[in-house]
Amino acid sequence: MEVLDVRDLPHPERPPLVMKMLEEKGELEIIVEVNPVPLIQMLKEKGYSIESRKEEDYWRISIRR
Numbered sequence: 001m002e003v004l005d006v007r008d009l010p011h012p013e014r015p016p017l018v019m020k021m022l023e024e025k026g027e028l029e030i031i032v033e034v035n036p037v038p039l040i041q042m043l044k045e046k047g048y049s050i051e052s053r054k055e056e057d058y059w060r061i062s063i064r065r
Contacts, residue, residue: 005031007058015039018063022048027064035059 002025006014014032018039021028030036036059040050043063051062 001025001027001029001062003029003031007031007033015042018043022063022065027062030061030063032059032061033057036061 002021004018004021006017009017014036018028018030022043035052035054040052040061043050047065049064053060
């Protein structure tokens, strides 16, 4: 599974990039500084399964179809 660290990206750029990567790869793991509840909700509505876990000072979110 490909890992994408979005912590240095501006917030508005994150969802479009995540969606593009998911369309290309089918699954993705993102690293982000907070639990991205709005993004998770949007992905669940689109049929993705989500696993999120807190690690030290960031969140690791696994996304699968």
